[in-house]
Amino acid sequence: MANAQLNAEGLNCPLPILKAKKMLKTLSAGDVLEISATDPGSVADFSAFCNQTGNELLSSSSEGDVYKFEIKRT
């Protein structure tokens, strides 16, 4: 499904956002980046990041202590 994956587990603010941005830049419009993180703050932050940059947050979920996000590059 996803075109790229980013494991940001164990990283704290703002590293998950910075790494996600870096990977999104390498993707084409329409591509999906799947991210896993353990920073609870990343839930609000990825939502804010997508609102500001116009990239689409397809999903935001959690499995145990791991938060998963799917972001579509626009």
Next chain:
Amino acid sequence: MLDGDQLDNAKSMSIIVTKGSLDWAYPPFILATTAAAMDLNVTMFFTFYGLPLLKKKLNMKFTPLGNPAMEMPMMGGHMAMPNLLSVMPGVGGMAGKMMKNLMAKKGVASIEDLREAAVESDVRMIACQMTLDLFEYSLDDMIDGIELGGAATYIEGAVKSDINLFI
């Protein structure tokens, strides 16, 4: 990356960076790199004790002295350090090491990494010319890609910025 149209409409942020200790170096670099990641044009103006944060070799110190609100997690609780202890030789260095260890353990980026990310994402960095003269720093000691300027250079950018911060 932004194309031309987006650049014209992009939001912008400026930060005056006035403090260079390990703890105070974090807010400006975290905000600058995150804003850049969110497509803002970011300018950082390094002045007074913030200027050494542009040195090629960073050597940030940390001190709990005069910071009564600082509590370190310790043995399940939190401990503040009395000023009387903080002034003892070696205590500041020890606290600095503890802080760095704690940051690494918690997955907090190093200032070196954040600064590199700022450079990579084209954050505009201005070194205060007056501070450079005052404290006798050489531009050769500073990282590449920075520019020199004064208050007017900062104001010119700040007047067009959506967010202006003084840290």
